[in-house]
Amino acid sequence: MHHILALPILFPILAGAVMLILRPAGRRHRNLFLMASVLLTTAFSLTGILLSYRLGGDALTCVLVSFSTWLSISLKIDGLSMVYGTIVAVLWPLITVYSILYMEHEGQENRFFGFWLISFGVVNGIAFSQDFLSMYFFYELMTLSTLPLVMHAMDEKAQYAGRKYLVYSISGASFAFIGIVFLLNYSSSLDFTYGGILDAAKTVGAENTLLVVFICAFFGFGVKAAIFPFHGWLPDASVAPTPVSALLHAVAVVKAGAFAVARLIYYGFGADFLRGTYAQTVVMTATIVTIIYGSARALRTPHLKRRLAFSTVSNLSYILFSLTLMTPGGLAGGLTHMVYHAVIKITLFACAGAIIVKAGREYVYELEGMGSRMPVVFGAFTVSSLALIGLPPLGGFAGKWMIAEAAVDTGESLAYLGIAALILSTLLTTLYLMTVIVRGYFPVGQLDMEALETIHDPGRMMTVPLALLTALGVVLALCSNTIIHFLQMVSLGIV
Amino acid sequence: MRPFVENFPFFCIFLAIVGGILSAALRRGRIAWGLTLGICAADFFLSAAVLAYTFINQLSFTYTMGRFQAPFGNAIQAGPWQALMAMVFSSVMGLSLLGGARDLFRDVEPSRQPMYFTMADMVLASLLSLTYTTDVFTGYVFIEISTIAACALVMAKDTGTNLIATLRYLFMSLLGSSMFLLGLVILNSVTGHLLMSPLAESVARLAETGKYEIPLTVALGLMTAGLGVKSAMFPFHMWLPDAHGGATAASSAILSGLVLKGYIALLIVLMVRVFSLELLMEIGITNILLAAGLMGMVMGSLAAMREHHIKRMLAYSSVAQIGYIFMGLGLGTTAGLAASCFHILVHACCKPLLFLCAGRLSAVSAHHHSLKNLRGSAYRDVVAGVGFTVGALSMIGIPLFGGFVSKLYFATASLHTGRMAAVLLVIALSTLLNALYYVPAVLSIWGIAPEELKAEVREHTADEERAVDRLFIAAAAALIIGVVVLGILYHPVMDVLNLGLSLLK
């Protein structure tokens, strides 16, 4: 019964391997196989989550590989897993539909979708890990399985981006490894436990070392979450095909980094151990700097996808800032923004991708007057932008509210600085997103009417997911009370 | 009455020597090959029996040869540690010869083939002796035998560069041997013993009283350095890439995976049994080992990053991995030693696997060696591709493979020493550097080759090369299983090592 947990991980990995080995030649067969695999995996994933919710997480633990009595690769779904797992499970199928049409334009679909499926399994592995070793294992695998996706185009820019991605990710994972070694030695078990796993008896006298190690591990996992100054891989990775940027670099990979940091703080070192220490000051400052830096760079970047990448850098640090508040409220705030930002950013990237595919235009200044030519795409872009800017009742506002409330509750002056950073970032976000929308709908200067005539909305396989994603964002925003209530329960360790 | 099992270590060494002599007399290489394989298999099972015996009974025994008691006769000591090492050495040698057979019979002249296997047997015999010996001079003798035999293995593939490489190797090796001999002589003159147990007592006494402090230090330093030079410790590693890079696949595997480990095994025995870790730490030799190890880890990987020739890249990678082992030795704790021993086992499985697979990938790609020209070769021999990938992932340190467990144990061992920060940082850096050359290699072999390359390769690859190499598949599969088993079921192995090290005294 509890082996069902292994399914969302092993099944897509196998399916991906099958696709890589067998290389179906016919497009229809491949697409059918792909969609079936993705939908089945989502079904397994959601079933596991629902069952864990009903029966309690402990009922469904599953050991994949056992090394010794206390070290193993095992799975269990707790509250935090449910949140991240659901985000991934819901968004993956939608973007897969979008990417089927998109990748017809790029080519080499077998290799792409093979690793796409494998990555799905690996990301589920991160979500459903029971302990630090398992999560580290899947974390390393994720770097390796997403690397071919980033480098897909195999031209010079893609190879450079892939190499940069590899260097940053493996470095980060190495430093995270140091953190895990220390956790292993100063605790009785590596299993995620709400409140932390450090054994008080063992840590006496070593607190300073542990704080330094925490900072190392924070930045180590933070590399994937694009914290300054280790964010450099993300904008370069936007040369990857848009589905990769949308799903992986807006949702799966970067949120995995934030997820790992949440595990590190709340289920590893323990918020009580870290609160009020200089380690907290260091990491919180880094997140505040990243919030401003990301938004400022986004404003100055004319390339649309790179702009969105910098926006992701900034928004991820909203989540990280909230996590570094080291209170349950902070965790709840971070999770709220994680949920809403995922849906919003994936939609924005999907719109950017549609523009690239249909009009070949990559730079913001090329978008004059496109609003009326691509109504669905620009409509989705507008709604999602307003959400990201934080217009109530759309999703981005709920996240900012929860983060700000948690910050005010701590009463620390650095936290207030964080709120100021959030507001400044809101202004910058408004400016860098509204520029696109204004250019689209209110063009200035001479328009190349002939070129514009050829531009239309993409086919249904791209517009329907876009519309669905936008609608999903709006619906989630309207249900914010219920969702946030659940996230608060997760952050208190009740679920 | 001594249990029959206790004879086995002696049998192992004896079989290897006899096999070598017999091979020299044989005409056909294939028969010598079969003989050697048989001996390896026999040694493997015999050592396994010894391991079971010593581990279950938790003992180590001394075995005098020829009924002459110490200090006149020769004795060997066998415990769980030695038996495990012997098992791994014999199995890896066998698998290397199995997997690299096709290349071997192509590269080595038929008249020289029996001699090749003689040398291989000699290497095996030396390895076993270095592991089991209780006499330092015997150790020296087998060091020399091993050096010469290894030289022959390098030279077996007759090319100009190989000759030069062999000379360089010989030069460095003899340098190391001389240092060792010198140290040995000084030690003997200061203590008057050659057998390890009395030596240990004398050294301890001398250390306590402080007499002959300088000669003792010099002796210890020379012996350690000598063994270090021979096992490619930084900065004495320059000969390795040339020697290993040009040799035939089986030779590279044996050299990288085994020969170097023999010297390290002797070093470990000396460190634990004769010198004692505390003394070494006091004198500061462990610091030198640590520094050399850390430098080797970084410099080896940096050099590997610059290489395009796949075998030379693997050779530099060996330098880095040897660095890990010396780092563990340099920590000066039993935990560090245990981690080093585990890494010896891991590397002994991994590196031969990598070399064999690289050889095979080369063979199906018109014997190209550069990564650029090996693009897409994994599709021509999938087992080689998978094997190479598994080896690479283990070297980088992905969990589920042996390399990760080594990393974990090294890191844990460093935790309570003063060198924690340096060690952890260098491990982190080394992981990154390893990834930087292994991942591109893996991507290359699984990548898509451009059409001209594919056509050219198809033209120039002989049919018999392209044919399925069953022996290789068997060997690669066994090595892959070894790497994965060490990654997952490492706990019993560590238990054996810990027990073995404690019984080594």
Added chain:
Amino acid sequence: MLLILPILIPVIGGIFVFRQKNEQIRNRMVLCIAGVTAALAVLLCLLPEQTVELMTIQGALRLSLQNDGLAKFFMALVALIWLPVAVFSFPYLKHAGGERKFLSIYTMTQGILMGLAMARNFITMYMFFEMMSMLTMPLVLHNGTPAARRAGFQYLGYSVFGAGMALAGFFVLAYYEALPDFVAGGILNPILASQHRELLLAVWFLMVVGFGAKAGMMPMQSWLPAAHPVAPAPASAVLSGVITKGGVLAIIRVTYYMFGPKFLAGSWAQKALICLALCTVFVGSMLALREQQFKKRLAYSTVSQVSYVLFGLLLLTADGVKGALLQMVFHALAKDTLFLAAGAIILSTNFSRVDQLRGIGRRMPVTTWCFTLAALSLIGIPPMSGFVSKWYLASAALESSISWVGAAGVAVLILSALLTAGYLLPIVADGFFPGADFIAEIKEVGRGMTVPMLIFAVLAMALGIFPGLLLRPVEALCGLIF
């Protein structure tokens, strides 16, 4: 339910306006929608207070509407202004172009403003405030020149940043609230609030400055003079007349319905803000005097005049609020007349600088007469309504408990009145008395443009003569707050 209609009908109607390609039908649609919304607004004014909950964002954070006294006041103001300006804009835009976009956004903005008025708590008000900023930006950008785009982004930036500052203040304030929704007199938890008075005063300061950006208060007023010259005249009219009052409304809500006058009276924050307001009044008038561009001069005038309103509010007395609310309405009427007249003049003559307006009175008598009446109201000359509001403001200033406010306030008011005369009367004088050598033919604009002007001008005069019409509801409102 009824409360949602004045918001939904214009917003949805705006979409239909956009899609309507036939000019006549479209214009009729716009008028219909504006009219219906106005009627609904009047209806809601007559009905007793009701509330409607839209949705819960989280916990106590809800979006809800309520038509309380202040809401009714503001809705009535919007309804009054919106229809005539719409009528003006038809012929104006026929000349300028892009009617569909402009009219649809114009229609939708009315709905959003109704929502802003009826917001029951800070978050609802913030939501409508941001929507208003986003939606009115296209009105500024309308002419499609690079300068218009720059001005539009400047407007958006200041508005959003100001609203952001207020939001930041709210994040802190939320902890000290005893009740989640606006209540006349304040909602702070007295015990908690008194323990952290300094912090809360700083928060109030931040929020007023933030919303004050929309109301053109220093230091964030520079979007106003940038936006007005590039925007079409009807846009300038509503921007100056109504949208800035949106910022004022927000400040009233924050000051009187969240913090409460008792908590704030006599504090350093109040004194600092009064200084800022008075500075703005003075500096705005000074800059208007020096400005030669016609619409820009009027923009600086707005900066100055709206800060009269803020000054009155910041006195934190019933009389101050009375004067402020009156000034709100009267300034809207007068300034809209001025802008409509300016629009008509620019449209007809293409003159955009003040020194070109010699003899304009001869050419366009009706327009210039409306301009004159409005100018008189703005300066504060009886019997125009502007006098009434400024009188109340002055007397409230003198009654203030803060020592220097009375003297300083009255001085600034008088000085500003003189300056206003200085920048408005010469236009009138030169217009009607250009000198003997001026020959001009009468070339007045059509009825579509003159009638709205006349309506506003006449109202400005009528309310000056019969202020009681307005005084009674205003006094009732003040009673609730204090």
